[in-house]
Amino acid sequence: MIRFILRRLLQVIPVFLGTTLLVYYMVFALPGDPIAALFGDRQPPQAVIDTLRSQYHLDQPFWVQYGLFLKNLFTFNLGNDFTGQPIAASLARVFPVTAMLAVEALAIQAIFGVAFGVFAGLRRGGWFDSTVLVASLVVIAVPTFVLGFVFQLVFGVKLGWAKPTVGANADWVTLLLPAVVLGLVSFAYVLRLTRASVSENMNADYVRTATAKGLSRPRVVLAHILRNSLIPVVTYLGANLGGLMGGAIVTEGIFNVPGVGNKLYQAVLRSEGPTIVSIVSVLVLVFVVANLLVDLLYAWLDPRIRYDQ
């Protein structure tokens, strides 16, 4: 078990180097001088531009820039972004907000997705099943930004149930509306995965055995059907957590959430290599840890799975 975890963590190193190198190179290859772009039509004195350029090592070749970035990373000093703010401090500001948003969204899709999926799967073809199937199809078909605007308009502006945007001082309550929007699409997938898995396992031999042994219906559903149906769902949710952390650009934009997506978007606009790659680095770690947790969950869900030979 420990060896398995260590091995997985060691795999992080090449993944990490590969992604940061790739992303850093892509930012580097973006056309246009990011420092000149900071100023627009009215350029400051050349000395200011040149000083900034050397301060951010933009006058150096790619490998030197990337090397310096790695060195900074391993000395836990991420440097400053182009507005002169420490990157570490802005990461510390945006990641908790997005983590809250992602956890909330994940909770919504996991709890409701699995619950609805179990009910639908147990009574396949029933009215509940048919309704949620159609509803989830609609949710999947509608793009996130449409959902976002509609929810914002209906619940934020017309009904006034929630603040239409998040802004400063994000908390669990203000983040609820964007979390619902963010979680809704994956909720539909979780629902369908659970439903398919449950309805397949319902007819499995061990379920019939459990029922024949005289176990109660809830016990059969929870301990036998559900637990065995969760593996594909957990795999999906684990992969989704990383996506929720990094892929919330649209949702965060619509609801003005001061999180990772918004920061990343601004950094891309400004061609701020170090900020972009720092964010990506953290996201890589989140992905890796989330997938590791998923793999560990497999063993709990299905004791036949062993990690060490």
Place this chain on the structure above:
Amino acid sequence: MRFTRTSKALGIVAIAALALTGCGGGGSTGGSSTAAGDPNKVITAYSNEPQNPLLPANTNEVYGGRVVNLLFEGLRSYDANGKAVNALADSIESSDAQNWTIKVKQGTKFTNGEAITAKTFVDSWNFAANSKNLQNNGFFFESIAGYDDVSAVNSVKGADGKTTTTPAPKADTMSGLQATDDSTITVKLAQPEADWSLRLGYSAFYPLPSAALTDPKTFGENPVGNGPYKFEKQGSWVHDQSITLVKNADYKGTREAKNGGVTFKFYTDPGPAYTDLQSDNLDITDVLPSNALKTYVNDFPDRNATKAVATDSTLNIPGYNPNFQGEAGKLRRQALSYAINREEIAKVVFNGTRTPAKAFAPPVIDGFKEGLKGSEVLNFDPAKAKDLWAQADKIQPYDASKPLQIASNTDGGNKEWIDAVANGFKNNLGIQAEIQPFAKFAEVLNLRKSQQLPGLTRAGWQGDYPSLYNFLGPVWATGASSNYEKYSNPEFDKLLKEGLAAKSTDEANAKFNQAQEILFQDLPGLPLWDQARPIVWSNNIVKAETGWNGEILYYGITAK
């Protein structure tokens, strides 16, 4: 002030026609009891993260600028119409437009208690001009004698052929700038400049407390000023989220706050801000999402205002393009200008949110004159365009091997009007024309700077201070900082210089208008449209308006 990426977007997005104005003033629904407003209520306003520490001479983008303008008060300030009025100056005098004597009002203080004297200004200006302090707006002091020494730099050509410029000041103070006593500043300019005193309201000229000079970076996080507002507390600037200002009760001046404070909420996109305004979750914005341009008057009846702003937009024609050189080039430039249907594009593409340009400077600026000699090229006249193009072809045939390209970044809604202009060229001149799209403004700028754009390019300019010169000098004078296409005409330069040296503003403006006539002859750029800026506000606000440059006059807002 420059166009930031965002302000370019808002340039496109946030502009509405004078015709639409209606100037929805007045408290709409509130009863008589609310008309006076609540002087203690804090209003919330749209903004975004400032790009620099909040030092006046370092702030050259709109979102930092609006905060700095509220935190500080200079020798002069601009009223809503762009007229410069004395603020901390008791008098500003000069007999020859070169030697100036400024009397500073006595007894004013920064909010930390530090007194403001003539020396405060001298120290602040020397700090801003000094090249080693790397202030973005340092060049605003270039007119003062001794600026060259203070701002001196060292340029070294590296092995790779690239030059690197580093600060190397030869003096710490400008020789032309003296504080003779606590209340008197004497300024000697390197050459006479009639409109110099107009600049003194610009943020680069604000006074700084001594703490700012010793540790600018720390100061810029928690600035201490002398303006109508101050930071609510240390750390009022929550990065990427908001800045909270409260009324400075000690401020005495023309810009006294009529509300209890302003909280700038940061938005990365104007869309959510518009939604917030619809639900009174935000009080005022000067940036509207492009899809709201058609609807904002209906969405905010009696809660909107639109006013012309001092900005220019042109289509520049680089002199290095062989098709546009010599006499033939001149005729072709005129032909292009005649082939643009400004009226129709303003109406159809901008939903009537812009008006055709009438000159190289915008009409809101003092001294603006309509109907300058040569300005008839701004009319739409396809027959004349064809005729001029044919004449040019007789002198030198047009190289039609490549289509005529118009370079622009395509974010911020530029594509639509450029397509319309290109179609005008196609239909009226019979040439191939198309947009040369770029994802980002920086790419276009780089190519403009290195003179590599094959065709035309879009350009924009927003004034720093309300003077005709500011719309001509920095953009079209030989070697000027924003003259990327490197237009040069000695006669134009001479007229500008004469205008600067003129004894009176009227005389100066006459010279500047003559200089514009030279531009109309040469047409280094084709003036396109004049802009106005719409603002909308929530039910919590009685009334709001914008100043000459489109900035909301936050201090004048009364809350219900």
